[in-house]
Amino acid sequence: MKLAALPLALTIALPAWAGEIWVTNEKDDTISVIDVDTLEVTRTLPTGERPRGIIFSKDYSRVYICASDSDTVQVMDPVSGEILHDLPSGEDPEQFALHPNDRHLYIANEDDAVTTVVDVETRTVLAQINVGIEPEGMAVSPDGKVAITTSETTNMAHWIDTETRQIFANTLVDSRPRHAEFAAEGRELWVSSEIGGTLAVFDTETQAQKARIEFAVKGVHPDRVQPVGFEFTADEKTVFVALGPSNHVAVVNAETFEVEDYILVGRRVWHMAFSPDKSMLFTTNGVSGDVTVIDVASREAIKTIKVGRFPWGAATRP
Amino acid sequence: MIKALFAGLGAMCLTATATWADVSVNVTYLKHMQPRPPVLSNLDPVPEDEGVGGAELGRADNATTGQFLNHVYDLEVVEVPEDGDVIAAARAALAESPYLILDAATIDMQRIADLPEAAGAILFNAASRDVALRDEGCRANLLHTIPSDAMRADALMQFAVFKRWDKLAMISGPHEEDLAFAAALKNSAVKFGIGTVAEKTWAFDADMRRNAAQEVPLFTQEFGDYALLLVADELHDFGRYVAYNTWVPRPIAGSEGLRPVAWDRVVEQWGAAQLQSRFMDLAGRDMTSRDYAAWAAMRTLGEAVTRTNAGDAATLRAFILSDQFELAGFKGRPMSYRTWNGQLRQPIPLVSERALVAQAPLEGFLHERNEMDTLGLDAPESNCEVFQ
Incomplete structure (x- = not known):
């Protein structure tokens, strides 16, 4: 039955192809693939143990997956869902960032206090850089010159020169930094601090802090407002911030640094990804095991999609 | 409700361009060996290096951060035998550095805190759960990273209230620690509106001639019906034989069964x-509550040094209490x-042998300042006056 229906389904689905959201399920060792058009899970793909960070190559022909407890980064063919090979990643890879050259993966090795740089073509480790305890957040500047690792227990952002692969600056942030992103064409670095409950904005030129954003969710104790993942809208004027066990996503004006809105989502929200046209935002809710779909324009949650156990990372496949 | 803070938060705004002082912090972990009365089972020996492992991990964590800031941390472990002079050892340590983590009896901690050499020092109690040390027996230079018996008892009682287990029975052992925990449990039952607790003391004497497991049914029969059986057996003597042997089938909690702890190997959330894996790599065993308390003491100093870029006790104490x-x-x-x-102040995990069951403060237990202050002695309850 399924086979017979396939060609028909394809002809209907093709014109409406709106892309997919790939979600890693930390405690199921799987990826749930969500169709952006139907807002349903279309595939569940097995991965290595404890998949967390997920990222696509520039041309979307490969997807890289941090299989933390397998101590490897897996490379998957997104069409077939097959694991093509593993990359040497160092121990316990948690998050990573792909250099604009599409070749160098910067991987945070949470258990080892190092950042590993891997060439995805030669599949070799180019460098290991000593950083603080429990490195997690990773970002590479748009011009490819600077890589950032944030370390959770050391409470720092480490600024790495991608040419020399040496740390050239360290900036203290609030407790348990989790995620880092460059913004404003690379002029700003944003870092979230989970236990500190804040987002810090740095001037990349001087590494000086230019803003610190605090959150207050009505009816939720401040201790439970824990910023983790965040994403910028296409125009970079707005940033959506996952606030962990407060079960809310904050909407922040990226120019005035003011919090404009809070959106109720599932329990312990971790990370998020936009639909390809950036009209919808998909958040991973770790404890409730689902994904909340937010309509970006109206800033409202429009649907909840059940995925695997403890969804963590999210990535867009157009 | 919505607020955003902008640049100009000078104190927190430390960047690479700031100049970092070379700060060196030396900490002594002072462990006074305590007598251990015999227990019925030797299945779970207390690790010889309990506490020390936690302090070492804390030092290593501090040092990793310190390498980027020119901050250096040293840890010296001093073990004093049972009949040794712990006060003299403390004197010697304080002559070198004002930072001391104490694993000793309550009375010795107070004596050490009262030494002239300890004035202006920062001492950490990483071992004693004695409520008096947080009450009228407190000392201004003594911080406590291990939760008090009152905090543990309150955590458990919040769970009992949450479960509507309002009729409680208790078996307590004869040792000083057992009695202290039993007293804390009884106080807490009153504090959270459960009321009185039916109580019996376990005295394995001439009237009890069978093995403990065989004695338990008869011993618990007198309680009649109850929802939860509390066990105050801090030396882990008889408690392990209570589960499944009670006259009426009921869950147990306290020193056995559902345990309120500072830390346990089953805690795996929140990073x-x-x-746990860092500790396992370093010590080759699971991390205990005492290890956690020693780790927290080291990390407290590390966090204060990192944020203040200073190494003197006065600056660090002011920051730690800010x-x-x-x-x-x-x-x-x-x-x-x-x-x-x-x-x-810290959350108290409620753990079974194999899982984290709940974590106090439980939802719904509110406090005007901080929900964690629903656990242990709150400001109006504490008779500690010398502190600030």
Whole structure:
């Protein structure tokens, strides 16, 4: 039955192809693939143990997956869902960032206090850089010159020169930094601090802090407002911030640094990804095991999609 | 409700361009060996290096951060035998450095805190759960990273209230620690409106001639019906034989069964898995509550040095007790010190042998300042006056 229906389904689905959201399920060792058009899970793909960070190559022909407890980064063919090979990643890879050259993966090795740089073509480790305890957040500047690792227990952002692969600056942030992103064409670095409950904005030129954003969710104790993942809208004027066990996503004006809105989502929200046209935002809710779909324009949650156990990372496949 | 803070937060705005002083912090972990009365089972020996492992991990964590800031941390472990002079050992340590982590009896901690050499020092109690140390027996230079018996009891009682287990029975052992925990449990039952607790003391004497497991049914028959059986057996003597042997089938909690702890190997949320694996790599065993308390003491100093870029006790103490201080302790909430008695406020995991059952403060237990202050002595309850 399924086979017979396939060609028909394809002809209907093709014109409406709106892309997919790939979600890693930390405690199921799987990826749930969500169709952006139907807002349903279309595939569940097995991965290595404890998949967390997920990222696509520039041309979307490969997807890289941090299989933390397998101590490897897996490379998957997104069409077939097959694991093509593993990359040497160092121990316990948690998050990573792909250099604009599409070749160098910067991987945070949470258990080892190092950042590993891997060439995805030669599949070799180019460098290991000593950083603080429990490195997690990773970002590479748009011009490819600077890589950032944030370390959770050391409470720092480490600024790495991608040419020399040496740390050239360290900036203290609030407790348990989790995620880092460059913004404003690379002029700003944003870092979230989970236990500190804040987002810090740095001037990349001087590494000086230019803003610190605090959150207050009505009816939720401040201790439970824990910023983790965040994403910028296409125009970079707005940033959506996952606030962990407060079960809310904050909407922040990226120019005035003011919090404009809070959106109720599932329990312990971790990370998020936009639909390809950036009209919808998909958040991973770790404890409730689902994904909340937010309509970006109206800033409202429009649907909840059940995925695997403890969804963590999210990535867009157009 | 909505607020955003802008640049100009000078104190927190430390960047690479700031100049870092070379700070060196030396900490002594002072362990006074305590007599251990015999227990019925030797299945779970107490690790010889309990506490020391935690302090060592804390030093290593501090040092990793310190390498980027020119901050150096040293840890010296001093073990004093049972009949040794712990006060003299403390004197010698204080002559070298004002930072001391204490693993000793309550009375010795007070004596050490009262030494002239200890004036202006920062001492950490990483071992004694004695409520008196957070009450009228407190000392201004003594901080407590291990939760008090009152905090543990309150955590358990919140769970009992949450479950509507309002009729409680208790078996307590004869040792000083057992009686202290039993007293805390009884106080807490009153505090949370459960009321009185039916109580019996376990005395394995001439009237009890069978093995413990065989005695338990008869021993618990007198309680009649109850919802939860509390066991105050802090030396882990008879408690392990109570489960499944009670006259009426009921869950047990306290020193056995559902246990309120500072830390346990089953804590894995909030990034705890990483701390657990770091500890396992370093010590080759699971991390205990005492290890956690020693780790938290080291990390408290580390956090204060990192944020203040200073190494003198006066600056560090002021920062540690300020509202700027927060310690990420892998228990899901920022931890800080109570300014009225120096106790580290922290969530209390309620654990079974194999899982985290719940974590106090439980939802619904509210507090005007901080929900964690529903656990242990709150400001109006504490008779500690010398603290600030």
